[in-house]
Amino acid sequence: MTTRRAVLKGGAAALALAGLGAAGAASSSALAGKTEWERLQRRLTGRLVLPSSGDYDLAKQLHRTMFDGIRPAGVAYCETVGDVRACLSFAQHNGVPAVPRSGGHSYGGYSTTEGLVIDVSRLNTVQVGEHATVVGPGAQLTDLVDAAGAHGVGLASGICPTVAMGGYLQGGGIGWQTRSLGLGCDSLESVQVVLADGSVVTCSEHQHQDLFWALRGGGGGNFGIVTRYERRNSTIPGMVNYTLAWDWDHVKDVVEGWQRWLPGAPREMSGRCLLGLLNAAPDATPLLITDGTFLGSPEDLDAHLDALVSAIGRAPAARDAEDLGFRDGMMSWFKCSDKTVAQCHRVGHNPEATLPRAGFQIDRSRLFKEAVPSSGVDEILAAFDAERRAGHIRFIHLFALGGAASDVPRTATAYVHRDARFSVDLATVLPPVMDNDEERAAARAWIDRAFTVTDQYSAHETYQNYIDPDLADWRQAYYAENYPRLVKAKRTYDPHGFFDFAQSIG
Ligand SMILES: Cc1cc2nc3c(=O)[nH]c(=O)nc-3n(C[C@H](O)[C@H](O)[C@H](O)COP(=O)(O)OP(=O)(O)OC[C@H]3O[C@@H](n4cnc5c(N)ncnc54)[C@H](O)[C@@H]3O)c2cc1C
Missing domain, CATH: 3.30.43.10 (Uridine Diphospho-n-acetylenolpyruvylglucosamine Reductase, domain 2)
Known part of the structure; x- marks a missing residue:
C-alpha cells in the first residue's frame, strides 16, 4: 500500500x-x-x-x-x-x-x-548475439529460453515461465542452472538504468561499478528503472529432466538422504526435494518427489541418480528421465510443451496467452548452509503435517544451490548468499472458492508456525527475490554484511x- x-x-x-x-x-x-x-x-x-x-x-x-x-x-x-x-x-x-x-x-x-x-x-526484446544476449526487463523466462534455445545458447533461468527479467536478475536469479552456470545476475555484462533524476546510465565492471555491484542482488525497485540488460552467453550441451517419486512412508529417509547426497553431486546436477499436499484434508497422503535436471547425457545422469537412491536407501516408486535439451526441457518445466511461446504467457499478456493467474498464496523461505539434523527433520515434517485443513494446498521444497553460485565471494556482488547449500521454501495456497478471511488466517498461521520451526536450523538468511513482507529481520536476511554498501x-x-x-x- x-x-x-x-x-x-x-x-x-x-x-x-x-x-x-x-x-x-x-x-x-x-x-x-x-x-x-x-x-x-x-x-x-x-x-x-x-x-x-x-x-x-x-x-x-x-x-x-x-x-x-x-x-x-x-x-x-x-x-x-x-x-x-x-x-x-x-x-x-x-x-x-x-x-x-x-x-x-x-x-x-x-x-x-x-x-x-x-x-x-x-521493453521485452531478446536479441541473441554471438557472445551476449540483450534482454529487456519485460522479457519473460519463456521468451528468453525460447530465443536463446533457438540459437543454441543457454542462459540461467528460473522455473516459472512468466517471471520477467526486470525483477528476476536484480534479486539474483535462481533456477535449474544455478549450480552449473551460476545465478542469472552472474551472467550480466552491463545494465542500463534510468535513475530517479531522469539520467540514463549504463553500468558494468568498468563504469558505475558500485551501481553494477548493487544491481546484482540488491533487488528490484531500489536504485532506478532497468531498461536493458546484457547477459553473457553460455553453452548447454544437453539437458535431461528427471523425476523420482517416493512413497510418503519413506519421507524421512528421502529428506535426509537428499541432503546427504547433495554435497557430493556434480554441479551439472540440479535438484529439488518436494513435499506437497494438494489438499490438506486430514486423511490425504502427501506427494513426495525429488526432481531436477542434469546437463549431460542420460547415461551419466543414471549414475548420479543411482547415487541419490543409494543415499536415500530406498527404492523410488517411479523413476523417469527425459532428454529434451535446454529449450524443450525448460518448456516442459513451464508446463508449456504443448503450447506456442505466445500461449505460454499469462492471460491478458497477448491475445493467445493461456496461463492462469495465481490467487492467494504466501511464501516464506530460508537458506541453509548445513544439512538439517535428524531431530530437526522430524520437527519440520511434523510442522508440515500439522493443522490439516481440507482444501488448503501446502508445499515444502528443498532447492539445491551451491556449485557455480558459490564460486563467487559473498561480497563480490550484492547477492550475499554464496555459501548457501539449499533453500527451504514453504508455500500455502488457497483455491479461489476458499479465499476468505478465516481461511487466510488459518493458512497464515500454518506457514508462520512451519517457518518458525524450520528457521531454527537455517542460516537466518532469505533469498531477496522471495521477498517476504512478514520478515522482521529482512535487512540482515536479504543482504547481511552487504547492507551498508547497498545503503x-x-x-x-x-x-x-x-x-x-x-x-x-x-
Ligand atoms: C510463481 C513464481 C515463480 C517464481 N520462480 C522463481 C524462480 O524460479 N527463480 C527465482 O529466482 N525467482 C522466482 N520467483 C521470484 C521472482 O524472481 C521475483 O518475484 C522477481 O522479483 C519477479 O520479477 P518480475 O519482474 O516478474 O516482478 P515485478 O513484481 O514486476 O518486480 C519485482 C520487483 O522488482 C521491481 N522491478 C520490476 N521491474 C523493474 C525494473 N525494470 N527496474 C527496477 N526495478 C524493477 C518491482 O518494483 C518490484 O519491487 C518466482 C515468483 C513467482 C511469483
Whole structure:
C-alpha cells in the first residue's frame, strides 16, 4: 500500500529537483490533476491507462489476484527509455509515488501502488548475439529460453515461465542452472538504468561499478528503472529432466538422504526435494518427489541418480528421465510443451496467452548452509503435517544451490548468499472458492508456525527475490554484511529515496 512516507518522499524529490528546500513538501502530496495526466499521455509513445479506461482492471493486475484491491492512479505502458523518463519526471513534479513493474511477480505486491505504475513489460526484446544476449526487463523466462534455445545458447533461468527479467536478475536469479552456470545476475555484462533524476546510465565492471555491484542482488525497485540488460552467453550441451517419486512412508529417509547426497553431486546436477499436499484434508497422503535436471547425457545422469537412491536407501516408486535439451526441457518445466511461446504467457499478456493467474498464496523461505539434523527433520515434517485443513494446498521444497553460485565471494556482488547449500521454501495456497478471511488466517498461521520451526536450523538468511513482507529481520536476511554498501549506493544513485517500498534499501 502507498504510505504517506512514500508520497512525501516523492514530493521531496520533486522539490529537490526544482531546487527548492524540503519545507512545504507535504503540500505537494496530492496526486496530480487531470491536465497533468493528459500531459503525461501526450509525452508517451506507449499508453497511459487511467481508472476510467476500459482495460484498467487488466492493466492493474499483478501475477496474484490477492493484490487486486490496490488501485493505481495510473498505469503507464512504457515503450521507450524516453517514456520511462517522462513517467519519472511526471511522478516527481507532481509528488506522485511510482513503482516499476516488469512481470508483476513480487511476493509482496511491491510492483503496484496507489500512485503510478511504470510498466516496462513492453521493453521485452531478446536479441541473441554471438557472445551476449540483450534482454529487456519485460522479457519473460519463456521468451528468453525460447530465443536463446533457438540459437543454441543457454542462459540461467528460473522455473516459472512468466517471471520477467526486470525483477528476476536484480534479486539474483535462481533456477535449474544455478549450480552449473551460476545465478542469472552472474551472467550480466552491463545494465542500463534510468535513475530517479531522469539520467540514463549504463553500468558494468568498468563504469558505475558500485551501481553494477548493487544491481546484482540488491533487488528490484531500489536504485532506478532497468531498461536493458546484457547477459553473457553460455553453452548447454544437453539437458535431461528427471523425476523420482517416493512413497510418503519413506519421507524421512528421502529428506535426509537428499541432503546427504547433495554435497557430493556434480554441479551439472540440479535438484529439488518436494513435499506437497494438494489438499490438506486430514486423511490425504502427501506427494513426495525429488526432481531436477542434469546437463549431460542420460547415461551419466543414471549414475548420479543411482547415487541419490543409494543415499536415500530406498527404492523410488517411479523413476523417469527425459532428454529434451535446454529449450524443450525448460518448456516442459513451464508446463508449456504443448503450447506456442505466445500461449505460454499469462492471460491478458497477448491475445493467445493461456496461463492462469495465481490467487492467494504466501511464501516464506530460508537458506541453509548445513544439512538439517535428524531431530530437526522430524520437527519440520511434523510442522508440515500439522493443522490439516481440507482444501488448503501446502508445499515444502528443498532447492539445491551451491556449485557455480558459490564460486563467487559473498561480497563480490550484492547477492550475499554464496555459501548457501539449499533453500527451504514453504508455500500455502488457497483455491479461489476458499479465499476468505478465516481461511487466510488459518493458512497464515500454518506457514508462520512451519517457518518458525524450520528457521531454527537455517542460516537466518532469505533469498531477496522471495521477498517476504512478514520478515522482521529482512535487512540482515536479504543482504547481511552487504547492507551498508547497498545503503551507500542508494544514497549515490537515489539520494532523495524516490524509489520506496516497505522493504526498500536505505
Ligand atoms: C510463481 C513464481 C515463480 C517464481 N520462480 C522463481 C524462480 O524460479 N527463480 C527465482 O529466482 N525467482 C522466482 N520467483 C521470484 C521472482 O524472481 C521475483 O518475484 C522477481 O522479483 C519477479 O520479477 P518480475 O519482474 O516478474 O516482478 P515485478 O513484481 O514486476 O518486480 C519485482 C520487483 O522488482 C521491481 N522491478 C520490476 N521491474 C523493474 C525494473 N525494470 N527496474 C527496477 N526495478 C524493477 C518491482 O518494483 C518490484 O519491487 C518466482 C515468483 C513467482 C511469483
